[in-house]
Amino acid sequence: MKVDSVDFFYLAMPQVTTAADGSQDALVVRVTAGPYQGWGECEASPLPSIAAFVTPMSHGACRPVSASVLGATLDGPDDIRRMAATIAYNSMDLLQAAHTWSGIEMAMWDLLGKARGVPSYQVLGYARAYPKIPYASVLFGATPQQTLERARENRKAGFRAAKFGWAPFGESLAGDIAHLEAAREGLGPDGILLIDAGQVFNEDVEAAAARLAAMERTKVTFFEEPFHGSAYAAYGQLAKRSQTVKLAGGEAAHNRHMAEHLIDFGGVGFIQIDCGRIGGIGPAKDVADYAAARGVTYINHTFTSNLALSASLQPYAGLETHTICEYPTGLQQLARDLTRNHITPNSNGEIVLPDAAGLGIEIDPDALIRYRVDVEIKVSGKTIFSTPSY
C-alpha cells in the first residue's frame, strides 16, 4: 500500500482557557492507504503542526513532513520506522515536525492493525495486553479543602490511585504541604498518591527538595516534573536527595533520546511518554524497552481523548510488571465526544485495551463537524491547506 492522504482536523471547545487542560482542543489525523484508514492525535498546538506538514521546503534538511509521508509505502512496521528516520533527517531543522509526525505515526499503527485484523499492540510485537491500574489525573483544587474533596471523589469513583498537578502547587511551601496532606486524607491511607509539579521549580533544586519531607510523610509514590524537562542535572541531584519518593518525567520528550537521557542522567524512577509528542508509538515502544531493561517503570502520559489513550497504552501493553497508567478523568466534552467508544475501568477498577483491530477506537464524525476549527493557509496566493470536510 501507499499513503494516499493525510488529513488534519483541528477541533476546539468554544472557549479555551489558560487551565492546564490539554483536552480543550485537539489535532486529529486521518491516514488513508489503499482501502484502509487509521486515526491518530497529535498532542500539540494544532496550527503550527499543520503548518509543519504543508510548509514549503526551506532546504534539504528542512523539508515539510508531507514530503516524507505522502506516497510512501506502508505495508508493515519497518515502513513506519523508515518514514520516521527519513523525517528525522530531512526535517531535522523543522522543530515542530516531531509533534506533527506523532499523530500521523499513531494513525499508521491503527491502520496496520486494521489491515491485519489485530490490535496494534500485536503489530508492535506483544502477544497480549495486560490490564493496568489507572490513576485519575486531576488538577489540584484552588484550596486544600477542594483538593481533599477531589481526592475523595476519585476514591469514591473507584480509583486506587490519583495524581494531583499544577497550580497552586509550588506557590508556597506551607500551601503545598496543606495540599499534600489534604490529598492523602482524601485518598485514604492505602491510596496511591502521585504529584505533578508542572515544571514549576524550573531548575531550583532547593525549592523542590523543600517539599520532599512532606511528600515522604504523605507517602507520595512519584514526584513528576519538578523541573524543566531538559534540566537533567537538577533531576539527578534531587533524585539523590530523595529517600522514598521517585522522580517522574519525560512527557516533553520529542524523541526517544530525550527520554533515555532522563533515565540515564536524571535518575527518574518512572518514565512518562506521550505518544502524541515523542514521534508516535514506535519510539515510545523503544523507550519502554529501554526503561524495562534498567528497572525504570514506563507510564503513558495522556491528557486528551481516548484515541490518544489507546495509542499511549500500546507501547507497554505487554509489560506485565509496569502496572499503572495515566487515565484522564476531567476531559472536556470535545475529547469525550470525539470517540464513539470509550476506555473505562472494568469491575476490578483496571484498564484493559480494546481487542478490536488497530487502536480499537472509533471516531465520531459528528464531533469532527461540531468542534471543527476552520483553517486556511495561503502561501504566495495559493491555498496549501484548508480544513477537509469529513
Place this chain on the structure above:
Amino acid sequence: MKVDSVDFFYLAMPQVTTAADGSQDALVVRVTAGPYQGWGECEASPLPSIAAFVTPMSHGACRPVSASVLGATLDGPDDIRRMAATIAYNSMDLLQAAHTWSGIEMAMWDLLGKARGVPSYQVLGYARAYPKIPYASVLFGATPQQTLERARENRKAGFRAAKFGWAPFGESLAGDIAHLEAAREGLGPDGILLIDAGQVFNEDVEAAAARLAAMERTKVTFFEEPFHGSAYAAYGQLAKRSQTVKLAGGEAAHNRHMAEHLIDFGGVGFIQIDCGRIGGIGPAKDVADYAAARGVTYINHTFTSNLALSASLQPYAGLETHTICEYPTGLQQLARDLTRNHITPNSNGEIVLPDAAGLGIEIDPDALIRYRVDVEIKVSGKTIFSTPSY
C-alpha cells in the same frame, strides 16, 4: 518601553532546492518598541514559526509566543530574560516556540543596543569585541576534484580555515577518504580543516570511527555532527576513540540545556550555537560562559544572512581565546541582498563585529519586497496573519 509590534517577513529565492543551504529562504523579524526598531532572523522553517506566534491558545502551557511578547516591557536585558522564561513556561508544549522566539529575541538585543547607542555585545556585558578567524563554510564537491578546487579557491580568497560539509560525505569510506585528502591538498599543509558530517551516521559509532584515522592523517581540527544532535552516548563514545580530532556539535540545540548536555555527556571540544534556534543571544551567551568555564571552545553556527552572522558573534565577542568563527561564503543572493552592509574579513583575514549600535546591520527594505513570500493564515474565518507591508 513596551513591545508595540512584532512583524515577520518570509523571504525566499525563486527556486528552493534540496541542497543543504539554509540561505535559500529567510524569516526576518522586526520588533518595534517606543521609537526604536530591532531586526532579527529565525533560523527556522518560516511558516510553522509564524504559526507559533499567531496560533490560538491550546491551554495554559500551550500559548502562542505572541502572548508572552506583545505589550511586554522592554527596557533592558532582564526584560528579555523574563520574556524568555515566560515563553519557556507558557509555551512549554509548543515545540516550534523556541525557533520563533529566537529571531524575536535577537531583534530585542538589536533594539536595546540602538536605544542605548552601543553595540549589542556591550548590552550583553562585554567591554569589547575581539576579532575572529573566519572559516569558510562550504559544501563538499560532488567529486574529490571539485572539493580540491573549492579548497584552493577558499585559500586563494584569503581564508586560513575551511569547513567542508554534507553529501557526499558518509556515502562510502573510500570516497570520504578521497574527499578528506583533496580538501587537505587544496587548503595546503597549514590550513585549518574542519569537517561537518551533517548527522549522516545517526548514532552508528563504528561508521563514524572508521573515518577517524583518515581525519587524523589529514589533520582535521574538528569533526562536526557525526550523529543525531541528541545522541550524546554516541558522541561520548566517539570522543573517547579520537586521538587528535575533537568533536563539534550543538547547532540543533533549541535551549541551553541541550548544548550543556552535549558538553557534559557528549564530550565535544567545540560547541556550535545557532542564535536563530537556541532562543536567541541570551541563552547563547549562557552557553558561551558554560563552555569557557569547562575548556570547551564556543563557535557560532551561521548559514544565513549577515544579520544572523552579527547576532551569532555577539555571545562570544568578548571571549578573546575563542578565536574562530563560522563565516558562510556561498550565500544565495537573497541573503546577500537582505542587508545593506556586510561583514567581510579585514586585511588580516579576520572578522570584526560592526561597532555601530545594536547588531550594526542595516536591513535593505527592497529585499523584503523583492523576495517576499506572501502568507495568509485564517482561523475560523478570521485572518490571524497576513504578510505585513514594509
